[in-house]
Amino acid sequence: xxxxxxxxxxxxxxxxxxxxxxxxxxxxxxxxxxxxxxxxxxxxxxxxxxxxxxxxxxxxxxxxxxxxxxxxxxxxxxxxxxxxxxxxxxxxxxxxxxxxxxxxxxxxxxxxxxxxxxxxx
Numbered sequence: 001x002x003x004x005x006x007x008x009x010x011x012x013x014x015x016x017x018x019x020x021x022x023x024x025x026x027x028x029x030x031x032x033x034x035x036x037x038x039x040x041x042x043x044x045x046x047x048x049x050x051x052x053x054x055x056x057x058x059x060x061x062x063x064x065x066x067x068x069x070x071x072x073x074x075x076x077x078x079x080x081x082x083x084x085x086x087x088x089x090x091x092x093x094x095x096x097x098x099x100x101x102x103x104x105x106x107x108x109x110x111x112x113x114x115x116x117x118x119x120x121x
Contacts, residue, residue, distance in 0.1 A: 001015070001016045001017075001045075002014070002015050002016075002038055002041045002042040002045060003016075003042075004034070004042060004094055004095065004096040004097075005096055006096050006099050006100050006103070007031075009100070010031055010032055010100075011031065011032055011033070011034070011096050011097065011100060012029070012030070012031055012096075013029070013030055013031075013034045013038060013042070013096075014027060014028070014029045014030075015027065015028045015029075015038055015041075039094065042094055043094065046094065046095060047116060047117060048092045048093060048094065048116075048117040049092070049093060049094065049095055049097075049098040049114050049115065049116060049117060050090035050091070050092055050098075050114070050115050050116075050117045051086065051090055051091045051092075051093065051098040051101060051102055051105075051112055051113070051114050052086060052087070052090040052091075052112065052113050052115075053065070053083075053086040053087055053105060053110045053111065053112050053113075054087075054110075054111050054113075055087040055088075057110065057111050058083065058086065058087050058110060061108060061109050061110055062083065064108035064109055064110075065079075065083050065086070065105065065108055065110060066079045066080065066083065067108065068101075068104045068105055068108050069082045069083070071104075072101075072104075086105075092117055098114055099114070102114060
């Protein structure tokens with residue numbers, strides 16, 4: 001089983017397995033970006049969430065929103081593209097990824113919405 005959570009200001013994830021032969025249990029835990037194979041398993045189990053920001057409200061907040069993405073390691077072009085996506089098609093991510101991003105965007109003054117992405121499972 002793969003799980004994720006928001007812990008403070010970062011993502012936490014856990015992979016729990018049990019050997020079908022000997023019944024031994026193992027856990028692998030981490031912080032921040034999860035390995036691609038772990039994320040793929042999580043998306044297969046829980047699906048994705050779409051995060052959007054109201055376009056009219058986002059305009060006056062553009063510099064603050066750019067700052068949110070820049071603090072997350074995005075280049076200026078990537079941050080600008082992310083804002084365009086937020087106000088048009090939305091940004092897809094896991095539940096915890098989008099919760100953490102929503103918290104940061106809300107702290108910057110944005111009004112966000114999160115909705116399940118129907119074709120992600």
